[in-house]
Amino acid sequence: MNWFPRALLAAGLISTLPAFSQRLKKADKIVVAQLKEHVYFLADDRLEGRRAGTKGEQLAADYIKNQLTTIGLTPKGNQNGWYQEFPIYDGKDYSQGSYLFINGNEINKKNFFPHPLSPERMLEAMPSIALKEEGVPWFLDFGAEKEANKSNPHFDEEAALLEKIKLAAEKGATALVVFNDPAQQYKPKQKGEELPIPVFFLNKQESDKYLHDETDMLEIKLKTGFNKLERTGRNVIGFMDNGAANTVVIGAHYDHLGYGEDENSMIRTENPGLHNGADDNASGTAALIELARLLKKEKKHAFNYLFIAFSAEELGLFGSKYFTENPTIPLNTINYMVNMDMVGRLNDSSKALTVGGYGTSPAWSTTFSSISDNRYFSLKYDSSGTGPSDHSSFYRKDIPVLFFFTGLHTDYHKPSDDADRINYVGQLRIVQLIQTVIKSTASQPKLAFTKTREQQMGTSARFKVTLGIMPDYAFSGNGVRVEGVSEGRPAQKAGLKTGDIITKLGDFPVASVEQYMQALSKFNKGDKTTVVYQRDSTEHAASVEF
Numbered sequence: 001m002n003w004f005p006r007a008l009l010a011a012g013l014i015s016t017l018p019a020f021s022q023r024l025k026k027a028d029k030i031v032v033a034q035l036k037e038h039v040y041f042l043a044d045d046r047l048e049g050r051r052a053g054t055k056g057e058q059l060a061a062d063y064i065k066n067q068l069t070t071i072g073l074t075p076k077g078n079q080n081g082w083y084q085e086f087p088i089y090d091g092k093d094y095s096q097g098s099y100l101f102i103n104g105n106e107i108n109k110k111n112f113f114p115h116p117l118s119p120e121r122m123l124e125a126m127p128s129i130a131l132k133e134e135g136v137p138w139f140l141d142f143g144a145e146k147e148a149n150k151s152n153p154h155f156d157e158e159a160a161l162l163e164k165i166k167l168a169a170e171k172g173a174t175a176l177v178v179f180n181d182p183a184q185q186y187k188p189k190q191k192g193e194e195l196p197i198p199v200f201f202l203n204k205q206e207s208d209k210y211l212h213d214e215t216d217m218l219e220i221k222l223k224t225g226f227n228k229l230e231r232t233g234r235n236v237i238g239f240m241d242n243g244a245a246n247t248v249v250i251g252a253h254y255d256h257l258g259y260g261e262d263e264n265s266m267i268r269t270e271n272p273g274l275h276n277g278a279d280d281n282a283s284g285t286a287a288l289i290e291l292a293r294l295l296k297k298e299k300k301h302a303f304n305y306l307f308i309a310f311s312a313e314e315l316g317l318f319g320s321k322y323f324t325e326n327p328t329i330p331l332n333t334i335n336y337m338v339n340m341d342m343v344g345r346l347n348d349s350s351k352a353l354t355v356g357g358y359g360t361s362p363a364w365s366t367t368f369s370s371i372s373d374n375r376y377f378s379l380k381y382d383s384s385g386t387g388p389s390d391h392s393s394f395y396r397k398d399i400p401v402l403f404f405f406t407g408l409h410t411d412y413h414k415p416s417d418d419a420d421r422i423n424y425v426g427q428l429r430i431v432q433l434i435q436t437v438i439k440s441t442a443s444q445p446k447l448a449f450t451k452t453r454e455q456q457m458g459t460s461a462r463f464k465v466t467l468g469i470m471p472d473y474a475f476s477g478n479g480v481r482v483e484g485v486s487e488g489r490p491a492q493k494a495g496l497k498t499g500d501i502i503t504k505l506g507d508f509p510v511a512s513v514e515q516y517m518q519a520l521s522k523f524n525k526g527d528k529t530t531v532v533y534q535r536d537s538t539e540h541a542a543s544v545e546f
Contacts, residue, residue, distance in 0.1 A: 049257050086319065
């Protein structure tokens with residue numbers, strides 16, 4: 001699960017360690033043992049955190065496939081296989097397409113890098129370090145710039161650098177070589193508008209070697225070129241065909257954070273460590289496998305069942321979004337979707353279990369009121385059909401959803417989320433509850449869908465207003481693509497629609513979801529501003545009032 005506001009963690013929401021004191025039937029003990037086996041395998045160090053598109057993810061996918069095969073499901077991925085593969089944008093690589101020569105000497109790729117938003121160009125010139133002439137590259141000692149502003153609390157390094165780049169381009173610079181700033185790092189996934197000129201960052205070793213005498217003329221040859229990087233994620237999909245008219249989708253994501261390479265760890269260090277993700281979400285994946293086993297044993301079936309282990313949820317619901325855009329069964333045959341994400345930390349004292357999506361169908365209130373035995377849980381209902389997990393992708397297709405979640409804890413998105421901290425008996429009870437919910441809907445007609453309030457995803461920014469859109473977290477282009485628009489909110493009143501790409505909010509450029517959130521944080525209720533967006537490759541602007 002991804003994007004929980006950090007404030008919730010600070011509130012001290014913690015779970016208890018596993019408790020096995022409850023009396024269990026023999027069949028229940030078998031399920032508990034199997035849940036534990038699944039979680040321990042999926043959260044083992046050998047899988048290296050199940051980061052989407054890695055060998056560890058593939059090992060996890062193979063394990064899930066083998067379990068579903070043994071249970072007796074049939075594959076329902078692409079081309080009659082178990083897997084539905086999809087691309088994951090992994091940024092841009094400059095090592096093959098870019099070079100920098102100074103005085104005929106090729107600079108090693110380890111000693112320079114181009115700004116990832118540089119235009120792809122090639123040039124040769126004889127600039128002077130001291131003179132800022134038209135038609136040649138310019139040089140910028142950005143370390144000196146930062147030193148001069150070290151006591152300025154309003155100094156924004158990124159904005160200052162961008163301003164320097166634009167100014168150099170306006171005055172005739174054909175490229176900019178930035179030096180004396182060891183803090184600069186190549187950001188392969190950086191989003192934003194393309195820069196007006198190529199920008200290169202040169203490390204101290206090379207800048208000391210070549211840029212020591214401001215009277216020297218330098219022979220510069222440079223080229224900017226990038227290759228798009230992608231890795232492959234895969235959903236694991238199994239089908240239980242019972243000859244029914246409608247299908248219930250049961251889902252859980254199985255990917256996690258790996259070593260924190262995608263900067264989604266709660267450990268804010270350069271190397272945060274291995275994240276095994278036992279609760280998030282080996283717990284939900286294990287529950288999915290055992291629910292499939294239990295449903296397969298039932299003699300009467302009102303529905304078909306489609307079991308999907310999603311990948312790349314942690315990157316922005318990539319796997320579930322890909323499925324709903326490329327379904328392997330007709331979406332109009334789906335009755336509802338059940339999502340299990342972080343169901344491994346049931347607190348034996350509070351027994352708190354959140355059931356999300358409660359408002360996505362009027363049938364849910366009837367269904368849960370008919371389940372009289374709540375001795376294992378204190379149920380908390382959340383009406384919203386959206387949130388930071390895969391059920392949101394199905395809600396976006398007007399499909400009723402349910403989301404089961406045992407709550408945040410201090411190990412969330414940390415290396416300490418390990419298998420020995422899971423409440424396996426609690427997991428069993430949740431699996432049994434979901435089985436009961438499914439049985440309770442068997443006599444009902446196909447569930448009606450109801451729109452609900454939108455739940456804002458978490459962010460490091462804090463804001464008092466909302467535009468009323470759901471961002472498309474899988475969008476890899478410049479800007480924020482609108483995934484959904486809430487009724488009666490500023491975006492709808494301004495005429496924004498699903499598919500529009502927001503590029504600016506007021507005076508603030510919007511290149512990514514995080515920048516969008518940062519921009520929102522600048523406004524207060526009652527403020528008026530302008531939103532700039534693209535629709536069908538044409539730029540538009542509209543007035544909004546918060």
